Amino acid sequence: MMDNTNDDEKYMRMALREAQKAFEEKEIPIGCVIVKDGVVIGRGHNQIEMLKDATAHAEILSIGTASGKLENWRLEGVTLYVTLEPCPMCAGAILNSRISRVVYGSPDTRFGGCGTTIDVISNNALKREVEVVGGVLADECLGLLKAFFQRMRLEKGDSGAKS
Numbered sequence: 001m002m003d004n005t006n007d008d009e010k011y012m013r014m015a016l017r018e019a020q021k022a023f024e025e026k027e028i029p030i031g032c033v034i035v036k037d038g039v040v041i042g043r044g045h046n047q048i049e050m051l052k053d054a055t056a057h058a059e060i061l062s063i064g065t066a067s068g069k070l071e072n073w074r075l076e077g078v079t080l081y082v083t084l085e086p087c088p089m090c091a092g093a094i095l096n097s098r099i100s101r102v103v104y105g106s107p108d109t110r111f112g113g114c115g116t117t118i119d120v121i122s123n124n125a126l127k128r129e130v131e132v133v134g135g136v137l138a139d140e141c142l143g144l145l146k147a148f149f150q151r152m153r154l155e156k157g158d159s160g161a162k163s
């Protein structure tokens with residue numbers, strides 16, 4: 001297997017830039033990019049609040065963009081980079097769209113669908129093999145999430161104390 005460390009960090013930084021957009025829009029800061037043969041074919045960030053859609057996760061939006069770009073729902077040979085371990089819904093979409101590789105930043109101890117809480121990907125009923133790599137730039141990914149939730153708590157708790 002090839003060492004993809006440099007590429008993984010490069011594309012995770014792009015996913016972090018997407019997550020920063022979500023942060024600025026007061027969405028949970030999760031970002032995603034999808035890459036095929038060194039070209040970004042999909043990108044997105046959480047837009048659940050803006051679209052008022054529980055399925056508007058970064059991964060789902062990115063999969064839709066990538067499928068449109070390739071004019072094919074089968075995303076074989078692509079790598080999905082996301083700042084937080086995909087939830088079970090997104091892990092199911094990854095399997096259904098036939099994504100070959102998933103690289104995530106921070107594990108999700110509450111809803112992680114790639115092995116941390118539940119494992120939708122390994123030994124799946126669809127018999128699809130998906131390589132999963134976790135922990136790429138995990139501290140940066142988790143740091144953005146922590147900063148977001150800290151900001152939200154401050155805005156809720158100290159609404160009258162702002163200067």
